[in-house]
Amino acid sequence: MRPGLPGGLASAAVLAALALLPADPRAGTTGKLSGVVLDAKKQPLAGANVVLVGVPLGAATENDGRYLIFGVPAGTYSVKVSLIGYAATTIQSLAIPADRTTTLDVTLTESAVELKEVVVIAKRPIVELGLTSNVATITRDQIARLPVQELQQIVDLQAGVVDGHFRGGRKGEVQYQVDGISVNDPYDNTSSVKLDRSVLEEVQVISGTFDAEYGQAMSGVVNAVLKRGTEKFEWSGEVFQGDHFFPGAARPSDYRVQVGGLQNYQLSVSGPSRLPKTLFLLSSHYGVTESPFRGQRRFVQFDRSVPDSVVAVFSPPASEPIGYTREWLGLGKISNRSLPGIELSYEAIVNQIRTRRDGSSEWNWRLNLDGLPRQRTESVVQGLEMTHTLDPRTFYRLSVRNNYFDYHDWTFDNLFDPRYDEMGQAFALPGVLNEAVLTGVVDNRFRRTTRAWVFAGSVNRQFRLHAFKGGFDWEPTRVTFGHPGWLQWLGDHYLRYGDPVPGYPAPSPYDAAEGFPAPATYKPVVGSAYAQDDVEWNDLRMRAGLRLEYFNPRALVPGDPKNPANTIGGATVVTPRAASRKITLSPRLGVSFPVTPRASLFFGYGHTYQMPELGQIFANADYSLLGTLQANAGRDYGTFGNPDVKPQRTVQYQMGYKQQVKDWLGLDLTLFYKDIRDLLGSEVLVTYSDALYKRLSTGDFGNVVGATLALDQRELGIVSTSLDYTWQVAKGNASDPFETARRVDAHQDPRPRSVIFDWDQRHTLNLTVTLARPQDFNVSGVFRAASGQPYTPETEAYLIETNSARKPSAFRMDLRSEKSLRLSGYALTTFATVYNLFDARFWNGSVFADSGSPYYSRSPAAHLRDLADPTRYYGPRRVELGVRWEPGP
Numbered sequence: 001m002r003p004g005l006p007g008g009l010a011s012a013a014v015l016a017a018l019a020l021l022p023a024d025p026r027a028g029t030t031g032k033l034s035g036v037v038l039d040a041k042k043q044p045l046a047g048a049n050v051v052l053v054g055v056p057l058g059a060a061t062e063n064d065g066r067y068l069i070f071g072v073p074a075g076t077y078s079v080k081v082s083l084i085g086y087a088a089t090t091i092q093s094l095a096i097p098a099d100r101t102t103t104l105d106v107t108l109t110e111s112a113v114e115l116k117e118v119v120v121i122a123k124r125p126i127v128e129l130g131l132t133s134n135v136a137t138i139t140r141d142q143i144a145r146l147p148v149q150e151l152q153q154i155v156d157l158q159a160g161v162v163d164g165h166f167r168g169g170r171k172g173e174v175q176y177q178v179d180g181i182s183v184n185d186p187y188d189n190t191s192s193v194k195l196d197r198s199v200l201e202e203v204q205v206i207s208g209t210f211d212a213e214y215g216q217a218m219s220g221v222v223n224a225v226l227k228r229g230t231e232k233f234e235w236s237g238e239v240f241q242g243d244h245f246f247p248g249a250a251r252p253s254d255y256r257v258q259v260g261g262l263q264n265y266q267l268s269v270s271g272p273s274r275l276p277k278t279l280f281l282l283s284s285h286y287g288v289t290e291s292p293f294r295g296q297r298r299f300v301q302f303d304r305s306v307p308d309s310v311v312a313v314f315s316p317p318a319s320e321p322i323g324y325t326r327e328w329l330g331l332g333k334i335s336n337r338s339l340p341g342i343e344l345s346y347e348a349i350v351n352q353i354r355t356r357r358d359g360s361s362e363w364n365w366r367l368n369l370d371g372l373p374r375q376r377t378e379s380v381v382q383g384l385e386m387t388h389t390l391d392p393r394t395f396y397r398l399s400v401r402n403n404y405f406d407y408h409d410w411t412f413d414n415l416f417d418p419r420y421d422e423m424g425q426a427f428a429l430p431g432v433l434n435e436a437v438l439t440g441v442v443d444n445r446f447r448r449t450t451r452a453w454v455f456a457g458s459v460n461r462q463f464r465l466h467a468f469k470g471g472f473d474w475e476p477t478r479v480t481f482g483h484p485g486w487l488q489w490l491g492d493h494y495l496r497y498g499d500p501v502p503g504y505p506a507p508s509p510y511d512a513a514e515g516f517p518a519p520a521t522y523k524p525v526v527g528s529a530y531a532q533d534d535v536e537w538n539d540l541r542m543r544a545g546l547r548l549e550y551f552n553p554r555a556l557v558p559g560d561p562k563n564p565a566n567t568i569g570g571a572t573v574v575t576p577r578a579a580s581r582k583i584t585l586s587p588r589l590g591v592s593f594p595v596t597p598r599a600s601l602f603f604g605y606g607h608t609y610q611m612p613e614l615g616q617i618f619a620n621a622d623y624s625l626l627g628t629l630q631a632n633a634g635r636d637y638g639t640f641g642n643p644d645v646k647p648q649r650t651v652q653y654q655m656g657y658k659q660q661v662k663d664w665l666g667l668d669l670t671l672f673y674k675d676i677r678d679l680l681g682s683e684v685l686v687t688y689s690d691a692l693y694k695r696l697s698t699g700d701f702g703n704v705v706g707a708t709l710a711l712d713q714r715e716l717g718i719v720s721t722s723l724d725y726t727w728q729v730a731k732g733n734a735s736d737p738f739e740t741a742r743r744v745d746a747h748q749d750p751r752p753r754s755v756i757f758d759w760d761q762r763h764t765l766n767l768t769v770t771l772a773r774p775q776d777f778n779v780s781g782v783f784r785a786a787s788g789q790p791y792t793p794e795t796e797a798y799l800i801e802t803n804s805a806r807k808p809s810a811f812r813m814d815l816r817s818e819k820s821l822r823l824s825g826y827a828l829t830t831f832a833t834v835y836n837l838f839d840a841r842f843w844n845g846s847v848f849a850d851s852g853s854p855y856y857s858r859s860p861a862a863h864l865r866d867l868a869d870p871t872r873y874y875g876p877r878r879v880e881l882g883v884r885w886e887p888g889p
Contacts, residue, residue, distance in 0.1 A: 048081055048082065075096065076093055077094050078090055093122050095139050097202060098137075098223065103125075104122070134670055136206075146782065167219055169650070173610060174221065178195070186614045194329065195224055219650070236268050247839050252294065264286070268281070281334075322356070341390070374411070384401075385400075397457065399455075406447075434865040458472075530545060540593055549586065564685075604653070618643055652672065668712075672707070673705050679734075681737050761789050764785075768780065768783075791805055807847050815837050
């Protein structure tokens with residue numbers, strides 16, 4: 001602004017310039033900044049300029065001194081407020097979360113002469129009184145101080161979350177988003193990418209009712225907002241190494257310290273490119289994690305014509321970790337603002353992960369590690385986006401994204417690998433070495449691939465009291481999964497079933513009727529549209545919306561379930577029919593009302609729908625197998641999939657109270673209830689010939705009642721703390737879709753009943769304590785305590801109800817300490833992270849059903865292998881030492 005330009009004209013010039021610059025306003029990635037500018041006499045100032053330093057965003061105050069800056073990318077900013085005749089004021093370190101209105105009121109000091117600029121350090125509100133649901137927002141600075149390394153660890157720290165279960169729901173009921181767009185793999189409704197903390201700008205975790213813009217979820221939403229390119233060139237990185245450390249009494253005989261067992265290397269570069277008005281961000285992460293449990297690569301060959309006779313032992317029994325993970329994460333973002341009012345951006349996230357599991361099954365192969373399968377995961381999430389700002393209060397967004405996920409699990413890549421025949425079928429000697437597998441190979445082969453397109457659009461309009469948002473998405477999906485080649489052991493070699501491979505003998509063709517189904521491809525379509533209104537009137541806030549969801553399985557199902565294969569004599573032939581299209585409407589409502597200037601009540605209500613996992617409803621869905629059901633009444637065909645199931649439904653209610661108890665202490669109390677219907681389960685059908693078969697249906701149900709209490713204590717000196725406690729009861733008729741089918745197979749009563757879910761955790765406590773001095777040091781500890789989850793005790797006296805006993809309660813603690821130095825304009829931080837500081841041995845793992853303890857059994861002779869299995873316990877203490885560098889403040 002030129003000196004001497006009248007304030008009103010200056011404000012108009014600022015607004016005209018800013019209106020031509022896009023903001024990158026995206027659902028789930030941007031927030032709003034509003035407030036009022038006053039003078040020392042508390043009178044409103046019109047024409048004051050409010051500008052976010054370093055980004056093309058700002059506004060001028062109106063006659064009542066109020067201003068609104070719409071579509072602010074989530075992050076931490078400096079805000080400068082200026083007006084001729086007043087000393088300019090800059091507020092630093094102001095955090096603006098996504099999908100929220102941040103309030104900033106500023107008082108300017110009048111001056112006839114130019115004064116030195118006033119600088120104020122912003123403080124986040126101890127309680128956000130305007131929220132209508134439970135939304136935890138974890139900023140980049142908070143993430144940096146916590147003993148966490150990746151997204152899921154951050155999520156598990158939030159109130160109401162227990163081992164991936166949100167408020168008592170099943171796993172797979174959570175919508176994972178990156179920058180406001182879904183990255184869920186519909187095969188199992190889990191995130192298709194793994195995100196390291198180095199790429200996270202902010203993480204939002206919604207564990208209660210949520211707005212209409214979020215769909216295909218029943219329990220919660222996780223939105224990861226990624227970092228963006230910077231206006232000036234910056235680079236940062238992190239390196240650490242470490243290992244697991246066993247306590248003396250529990251130390252395995254072959255244990256030795258191996259510092260390279262845990263490794264992490266991360267590097268990020270961002271800044272302006274050579275193209276005009278174009279910013280970029282590149283980030284790469286490579287990590288190595290080796291199992292604390294060790295085994296041997298000992299290859300034993302048996303003369304199979306003479307039972308139990310050993311012919312030779314090849315290669316020395318070198319010790320190595322049973323399991324391992326090698327992962328690489330790459331992120332690339334580029335954005336261009338050359339066109340007035342338009343931002344074009346491209347984003348790509350790439351994961352490559354190589355693993356060998358180290359669970360209880362793998363420990364049984366500890367003397368024959370060559371026979372274990374390896375898992376490989378490759379995923380790519382990439383997309384283009386255009387954001388068009390029509391005016392300071394209106395914008396729309398169009399985006400197209402491709403989510404690719406490929407996973408395979410097998411021992412050798414080639415079905416014809418001769419090692420399959422050389423190693424043969426798994427073999428163990430009863431009573432020898434706790435029945436460890438001495439020779440053989442895991443011969444199961446599995447692969448799945450998902451290719452999903454996401455076409456999405458939204459429009460946002462800010463009125464004086466209303467903020468309207470509407471949008472749509474269309475997701476055609478291609479899912480392929482199954483067994484790419486089967487191996488059948490014939491005593492001295494494997495018979496191959498599969499597709500022809502050039503250069504190899506022709507295998508036997510796939511035959512689903514004989515139990516060798518080939519991978520199959522399915523092409524369902526998911527779509528949705530929504531509209532919602534956010535009303536802010538004085539201190540009252542109301543969010544209301546309606547969501548329409550559409551699902552077309554594009555698959556065939558039997559025309560008559562009583563004659564599924566049309567092979568029953570005398571019955572009418574009914575051709576297979578197309579599975580019906582599913583359409584649902586979901587109302588959502590949230591209200592927040594202040595009862596005092598420091599306290600508010602809020603209420604939330606909503607219907608949520610979600611289609612079950614495609615990997616379950618499409619698996620084993622070839623009903624032609626039942627053509628021989630009557631002739632082979634004793635054969636078990638398993639539980640058939642059912643592409644025609646209804647969407648699962650949950651109705652959520654919650655109410656709560658928020659209060660700023662002191663300037664440094666905030667309280668949040670929430671009560672919630674969930675009514676869960678049409679859950680995926682199993683049913684038994686009877687054919688016209690009185691034969692029985694099982695298939696999936698949406699007949700399971702459940703309910704959850706609970707409460708969360710959160711206390712947040714702002715820094716008093718160097719100390720800050722946060723505490724959250726969750727109490728809940730989660731009940732239903734079955735903990736997983738196949739439980740009823742298993743009860744049928746066990747000749748138990750399959751009729752519905754109400755039992756405690758397997759993951760029900762009555763009491764959960766998370767306590768975080770931080771000692772910190774900015775730009776100097778930080779020590780953060782996370783203490784977690786939990787009551788035991790249920791299990792079914794074992795007794796010979798009488799029939800015991802399912803999940804009628806509780807495992808022992810447990811606790812664990814993680815710790816991170818940092819020391820910062822300044823070096824040539826960069827902040828250099830050395831750190832040490834210790835997971836499971838007190839080396840807790842148990843954390844809601846398995847227990848012996850006859851004792852309720854993880855450490856002993858009342859029948860030890862019958863559980864020798866399990867008693868010797870170290871993987872039954874929680875992982876030992878893990879220590880990481882490293883250094884991080886980033887641009888200084």
